[in-house]
Amino acid sequence: MIVGQQKKAEEIIKMLGEDWESLLIAGCGTCVTVSLAGGEREVEALANLLKLYYGKKGKKVTISTDTITRQCDFEFIDDIGEKIEDHDIILSLACGVGVQHIVQRHPLKIVYPGLNTSFYGATTAVGEWAERCIGCGECVLDRFGGVCPVARCSKSLLNGPCGGSQDGKCEVDDDIDCGWELIYNRLKDIGLLEKLLVYEDPKDWQPYRDGGPRKLTNKEYYDE
Amino acid sequence: MYDVIFLGDSVETPSLKQLQVAPEAVTSCKGKVGEFFLRFRVNGEVHEEKTRAIVINLPHQQEQSFADLPVFRENLEPEQEKNLIFIQDHEEIAPAYVNRIGLEKALQAIRDNASRQVYYFYRSLRFTEGTDQLYEEARRSGVAFFRYEEDRLQISPPDRLTYQRGGATMEVEGKIYTAPLLKPAPELEKLAQVLRIIPGEEGYLQAENVYLAPTLTGRRGIYAVGGARSPNGLAGFEEEIKYTLEEIEAFKFNLEPLVEEDREVDDRKCILCYTCYRVCPHAALEENKEKDSMEILKDACWGCNGCISHCPAGAISLGGEEEEERKWGLQVLMCENSAETARKKMPRENMDGFISREIPCSCSIKKEEIYGSLQEPEDRILILGCFEESCKHLEGDQRGQRIVDEVNETLASLDLGEDRVRFERLSPPMEQDLANLLKRWREGQL
Numbered sequence: 001m002i003v004g005q006q007k008k009a010e011e012i013i014k015m016l017g018e019d020w021e022s023l024l025i026a027g028c029g030t031c032v033t034v035s036l037a038g039g040e041r042e043v044e045a046l047a048n049l050l051k052l053y054y055g056k057k058g059k060k061v062t063i064s065t066d067t068i069t070r071q072c073d074f075e076f077i078d079d080i081g082e083k084i085e086d087h088d089i090i091l092s093l094a095c096g097v098g099v100q101h102i103v104q105r106h107p108l109k110i111v112y113p114g115l116n117t118s119f120y121g122a123t124t125a126v127g128e129w130a131e132r133c134i135g136c137g138e139c140v141l142d143r144f145g146g147v148c149p150v151a152r153c154s155k156s157l158l159n160g161p162c163g164g165s166q167d168g169k170c171e172v173d174d175d176i177d178c179g180w181e182l183i184y185n186r187l188k189d190i191g192l193l194e195k196l197l198v199y200e201d202p203k204d205w206q207p208y209r210d211g212g213p214r215k216l217t218n219k220e221y222y223d224e
Numbered sequence: 225m226y227d228v229i230f231l232g233d234s235v236e237t238p239s240l241k242q243l244q245v246a247p248e249a250v251t252s253c254k255g256k257v258g259e260f261f262l263r264f265r266v267n268g269e270v271h272e273e274k275t276r277a278i279v280i281n282l283p284h285q286q287e288q289s290f291a292d293l294p295v296f297r298e299n300l301e302p303e304q305e306k307n308l309i310f311i312q313d314h315e316e317i318a319p320a321y322v323n324r325i326g327l328e329k330a331l332q333a334i335r336d337n338a339s340r341q342v343y344y345f346y347r348s349l350r351f352t353e354g355t356d357q358l359y360e361e362a363r364r365s366g367v368a369f370f371r372y373e374e375d376r377l378q379i380s381p382p383d384r385l386t387y388q389r390g391g392a393t394m395e396v397e398g399k400i401y402t403a404p405l406l407k408p409a410p411e412l413e414k415l416a417q418v419l420r421i422i423p424g425e426e427g428y429l430q431a432e433n434v435y436l437a438p439t440l441t442g443r444r445g446i447y448a449v450g451g452a453r454s455p456n457g458l459a460g461f462e463e464e465i466k467y468t469l470e471e472i473e474a475f476k477f478n479l480e481p482l483v484e485e486d487r488e489v490d491d492r493k494c495i496l497c498y499t500c501y502r503v504c505p506h507a508a509l510e511e512n513k514e515k516d517s518m519e520i521l522k523d524a525c526w527g528c529n530g531c532i533s534h535c536p537a538g539a540i541s542l543g544g545e546e547e548e549e550r551k552w553g554l555q556v557l558m559c560e561n562s563a564e565t566a567r568k569k570m571p572r573e574n575m576d577g578f579i580s581r582e583i584p585c586s587c588s589i590k591k592e593e594i595y596g597s598l599q600e601p602e603d604r605i606l607i608l609g610c611f612e613e614s615c616k617h618l619e620g621d622q623r624g625q626r627i628v629d630e631v632n633e634t635l636a637s638l639d640l641g642e643d644r645v646r647f648e649r650l651s652p653p654m655e656q657d658l659a660n661l662l663k664r665w666r667e668g669q670l
Contacts, residue, residue: 010637029537034497039536041592048595053638055599067537126502 001031001122002095003129004038004115009049015112016089021060023050024087025114026080026102027067028094035129038093038115040067046093046114062087071098077105084109137207137214143195145186150203152179158200226275228472229262231415232282232452235465239473243273247282247411253419254510256524257445258479277445277472278419280429281465282411284321284451286404289313292381295404296326302333305340307398309385311377312346314403319455320350322403327358329401330367342367343396345377345387352460406455419446420507422618428454435616439468442618443507444482444524445475483527486543491517493539500531500540505618528617529588533627554666555597555605556580557589561616563608565652574659577666585617586610586624586647594631594645604644606665608658611649621649646670 007015016023025043033039043065054061066083068076071094077084084090084102089110092099095117102111119131134151140158141148150156154172161180164171168181187193205211227240234244249264255274263272288295290313302308310330312322326344334342344367351359363369370387378386379400387394408427416423421441424431429441429448438460439447447468448454450461489500489509494517500509501518508524509531511517520531520540532540556578558564564582567575583589586609597603607628615621628647636642646665650658664670 008637009634013638029495033495033536034499036499036536039495040493040538041536041590044538045590045592045595048592048599049634049638052595052598052640056601056640123498123502126499 003035003118003121004032004095005118006037020088022062022087023089025065025091028071028098029069144183147183147186228277229275231280250418256521280448280452281450282409282452285407289402289405293400293402296329296401303399307341308333309343309398309400312403319406320352323350323355331362334365344369430454432613439464442505481522487520488543489518490539491515493537494518495537503530503534528585533588533590552600554578557583558608559586562610563650566655566658570655585620587620591631607647
């Protein structure tokens with residue numbers, strides 16, 4: 001899922017500026033609800049905090065809230081379409097995809113992001129998520145025991161490890177496991193270490209961002 | 225349906241239908257007290273059995289405290305001729321099991337041969353019923369006890385040591401036995417995960433907590449005895465197992481929920497994020513595949529409301545709960561297991577001017593409600609939770625504290641007051657402390 005982290009209240013307030021009277025905080029009920037950043041609870045908490053802040057400042061504002069199933073589909077955005085039109089500013093607590101999708105549906109509205117979209121990750125403990133994929137567009141997990149060298153090695157090395165790995169930790173930060181140690185141990189555990197004897201050619205990064213913004217079509221719906 | 229499944233060693237229980245399963249074979253445990261579904265794998269084949277209760281009974285792992293010296297164990301037969309030296313080198317209070325074995329062996333040694341010297345050096349002893357009697361007997365029989373501080377005992381393996389105290393130095397010689405260091409069984413870490421039990425600090429399956437005595441884990445219907453429970457698990461093993469089996473026997477016929485209210489998950493709002501499942505200290509939530517939603521297993525629920533306050537989708541509520549009218553002023557939220565009990569013992573006038581509300585646990589507070597309750601300048605909130613290890617919901621006090629810390633950090637960053645929300649801990653007998661606390665808080669002197 002997409003993991004997000006709510007922006008600091010100070011930053012949000014600065015972003016909103018002074019020139020508005022009504023604000024709609026829009027939550028997203030899928031990924032960022034799971035990563036405890038932009039679901040109904042976070043939306044309500046932020047709304048009450050902002051009411052408290054503007055109340056103290058003496059600024060008269062209307063702050064409304066709504067959380068829809070997914071902001072990355074127009075059908076759900078349309079459920080609150082009128083509400084969006086009725087407010088000066090929309091603060092979206094979805095990932096960057098949701099923010100832009102509201103912008104696309106409501107081209108004349110001011111829409112701001114309330115979250116930083118962090119990464120594609122998995123829940124590793126309650127309240128903890130870790131990056132597992134960068135969406136490189138060409139999956140290599142078959143050759144690396146199911147541990148991604150692109151996402152989990154700080155240098156995305158395909159023929160690792162580098163010389164900076166020590167005691168299973170990455171030189172970038174002691175809190176980061178060396179992705180290549182994970183790959184080695186995993187292949188050893190499943191008896192497939194010989195996979196590492198194959199030299200990996202340089203990765204073609206075109207299917208990733210380097211080929212420009214990506215778009216996919218499904219053959220059931222579109223011709224080639 | 226079994227009455228009890230033993231993970232590890234089984235214990236004879238004529239009146240209970242039982243099964244023994246190797247702890248490392250267990251792969252999952254769904255359900256609740258009275259009806260657990262335990263899955264395990266034997267010779268590659270997956271089995272699932274239903275049981276009313278589970279008892280984890282595993283031995284301690286014992287390690288040497290000093291590399292070159294043997295440890296005293298249950299089956300030790302002290303040598304006949306030599307003088308004997310026992311060393312119990314536990315920095316903190318020694319596990320009762322270690323204490324008992326050491327004292328028994330020292331006593332046996334002096335009884336076997338009254339002409340020998342038996343020395344007992346210790347840094348700490350734990351006296352429980354039975355061990356203080358052993359200690360007295362050992363002393364009367366001639367075992368010489370010496371308490372020592374670190375660095376006051378120098379050991380020269382295999383059979384000599386020097387002891388210093390108050391400027392005096394004593395040298396003794398004899399066969400040396402040292403107390404074993406106890407470690408949790410290696411299976412416990414995985415078992416805690418699979419059975420969804422919050423372990424204690426050292427990794428044993430019973431957290432240090434008054435509500436879990438004597439053998440219950442945080443998950444109702446699952447018990448830890450012996451070396452699975454804690455370093456003190458084996459001291460009263462017979463009593464532990466007797467009590468445990470009696471309790472299982474009792475709820476075989478009469479299993480009542482621990483809470484009256486119904487907590488409900490709205491299946492239209494639940495997004496199956498599993499936050500409640502992970503947050504619940506009592507493993508009382510499970511996915512209902514038919515409803516495509518989480519659900520609360522009422523018999524497993526201890527009523528902390530942590531699932532309600534942490535659900536990111538706002539999908540869980542107390543059945544019949546009505547939106548409370550918003551109140552302003554000095555609000556005191558008191559945990560029903562500590563501060564609220566203290567309040568009832570305190571003269572009523574101490575609460576004058578405060579709006580008080582009983583809460584099931586400090587983990588049930590919601591940050592959105594806190595912000596909502598601070599809208600007027602004079603609004604302040606005091607949350608009174610339990611001390612660590614006295615929280616009925618194991619980690620509830622810590623969760624409550626964290627929510628308050630986060631709220632305060634945010635309020636401070638916006639210059640909205642640094643001390644408008646306060647978290648304090650109390651216990652039920654602290655009514656005087658509560659009165660003082662309220663007075664000082666009202667005056668802004670906390």
